[in-house]
Amino acid sequence: MKTDDLISMLATGAGAISAPSATRRYTAAIAWGAAGAALLMITILQVRHDLAQAALLPMFWVKVGFVASLASGSLFAALRLSRPGAKLDWVPVAIAGPVFGMWAIAAFTFFDADPLERSKLFFGETWKTCPLLIAMLSAPVFVTVLRVMKELAPTRLRLAGFAAGLLSGAVAAVVYCLHCPELGAPFVGFWYLLGMLIPASIGAFFGESFLRW
Amino acid sequence: MQRTNREAGFRAKEDRLKDQLVRGLAGDNVAYQVFLTELSAHLRAFLRKRLVRLPDEVEDLVQESLLAVHNQRHTYDPDQPLSAWVQAIARYKLVDLLRRRAAHEMLNDPLDEEMDIFSTADADAAEARRDLNKLLAGLPDQQRLPIVHTKLEGLSVTEAATLTGMSESAVKVGVHRGLKALAAKIRGVQ
Numbered sequence: 001m002k003t004d005d006l007i008s009m010l011a012t013g014a015g016a017i018s019a020p021s022a023t024r025r026y027t028a029a030i031a032w033g034a035a036g037a038a039l040l041m042i043t044i045l046q047v048r049h050d051l052a053q054a055a056l057l058p059m060f061w062v063k064v065g066f067v068a069s070l071a072s073g074s075l076f077a078a079l080r081l082s083r084p085g086a087k088l089d090w091v092p093v094a095i096a097g098p099v100f101g102m103w104a105i106a107a108f109t110f111f112d113a114d115p116l117e118r119s120k121l122f123f124g125e126t127w128k129t130c131p132l133l134i135a136m137l138s139a140p141v142f143v144t145v146l147r148v149m150k151e152l153a154p155t156r157l158r159l160a161g162f163a164a165g166l167l168s169g170a171v172a173a174v175v176y177c178l179h180c181p182e183l184g185a186p187f188v189g190f191w192y193l194l195g196m197l198i199p200a201s202i203g204a205f206f207g208e209s210f211l212r213w
Numbered sequence: 214m215q216r217t218n219r220e221a222g223f224r225a226k227e228d229r230l231k232d233q234l235v236r237g238l239a240g241d242n243v244a245y246q247v248f249l250t251e252l253s254a255h256l257r258a259f260l261r262k263r264l265v266r267l268p269d270e271v272e273d274l275v276q277e278s279l280l281a282v283h284n285q286r287h288t289y290d291p292d293q294p295l296s297a298w299v300q301a302i303a304r305y306k307l308v309d310l311l312r313r314r315a316a317h318e319m320l321n322d323p324l325d326e327e328m329d330i331f332s333t334a335d336a337d338a339a340e341a342r343r344d345l346n347k348l349l350a351g352l353p354d355q356q357r358l359p360i361v362h363t364k365l366e367g368l369s370v371t372e373a374a375t376l377t378g379m380s381e382s383a384v385k386v387g388v389h390r391g392l393k394a395l396a397a398k399i400r401g402v403q
Contacts, residue, residue, distance in 0.1 A: 001276075001341065001344060001345035001346045001349075002341070003253055003272060003275055003276055003279070003341065004250070006276050006279060006280070006345060007246060007249040007250055007253060007279065008246060009360075009364045009365055010249060010279065010280070010283045010364070010392075011237075011242050011243075011245045011246035011249055012242065012363070012364045012365075012367055013242065013363045013364055013367070013369070013370070013388075014237065014242050014245050014283075015240050015242070016238065016239055016240030017238045017239075017286060017287050019287035022288065082288065083288050083289075083290060083293070083298070084285070084288065084297075084298050084299075084301035084302045084305065085293065085294070085296075085297030085298040085299075085300060085301035085302075086290075086293060086297075152285070152288050153281075153285040153288045153302065153305075155301045155302065155304070155305040212309070212400065213281075213285075213396070
């Protein structure tokens with residue numbers, strides 16, 4: 001086929017574009033994925049029994065705020081990385097901002113605490129399982145978000161895979177907050193982040209094969 | 214002075230192409246065809262400069278990039294410079310091609326490359342080596358027929374639906390999926 005023939009084939013009957021916007025696609029993907037993660041959490045882990053009391057503590061909302069802002073930061077990154085040639089200048093800020101904010105709170109709590117309490121603040125009761133459970137809960141969001149991303153046009157596949165993984169990890173962490181008994185800022189700043197970085201690394205590592213279009 | 218003139222020229226061209234694309238995205242197929250035609254000339258120049266040692270690949274890659282621009286045109290944001298969007302797609306397809314070739318060469322006898330010398334002639338350079346018609350023929354009917362009827366024979370979606378016995382939405386979906394499958398076949402997937 002000659003290039004001119006291809007062009008006329010592509011243009012013939014092309015019509016107005018009616019595809020949903022990238023934001024709407026991601027919103028739907030996150031909603032479905034989060035529902036999947038919630039279902040997994042309820043069946044395998046259960047909601048923490050004292051959730052109503054925990055919700056009265058400021059630290060609970062600091063924790064939720066951290067993962068939710070990281071989720072919106074990585075959604076911003078995913079949106080930018082799904083569009084060829086889009087500028088990435090605010091992407092590092094959107095991702096690093098919540099992390100540094102959390103670390104500042106964690107450092108303050110850590111050094112403010114009695115030295116004997118510090119190891120408890122950092123390890124809590126559940127450090128062994130927390131990162132793995134967050135990674136497990138991220139699976140449904142990871143799948144739906146990658147599918148959306150592949151339908152768009154990421155051109156930097158490793159970075160895009162990283163953003164998709166981080167987004168799924170952060171959404172999973174929001175869901176995990178409803179189960180997790182930990183309230184130590186140093187715990188959240190390290191083990192939660194580690195859990196979210198598991199899908200992010202998988203995304204970065206396999207981005208080139210997952211997302212090729 | 215000369216430099217500012219050139220910059221003004223780029224900007225004028227960018228604005229004109231962008232206007233054509235935006236009109237195309239809104240449903241003006243004539244403007245869209247003009248856009249693709251002008252774009253193909255720019256893509257050819259861009260890729261030829263970067264594929265000096267692989268002149269035979271240029272036209273194939275022009276076609277692959279055009280198909281990518283078409284399939285992914287919903288990702289264009291009119292607030293964004295068109296040149297940045299197009300260039301990112303072309304560069305992505307270029308890198309993909311080079312990666313594909315590198316993988317291919319690792320698996321194949323390097324002697325092949327030497328024999329290629331005789332098949333390279335200047336007259337071929339303007340022709341695409343890969344025949345999209347053949348790839349098109351390999352698509353399943355529910356994708357191939359909608360493309361053939363609406364995009365090659367120029368029938369309307371309604372006419373194509375009556376002719377094939379498919380629903381109108383199935384025809385539209387078939388075109389969309391078929392062009393995506395065509396791009397996948399070019400990449401060597403499936």
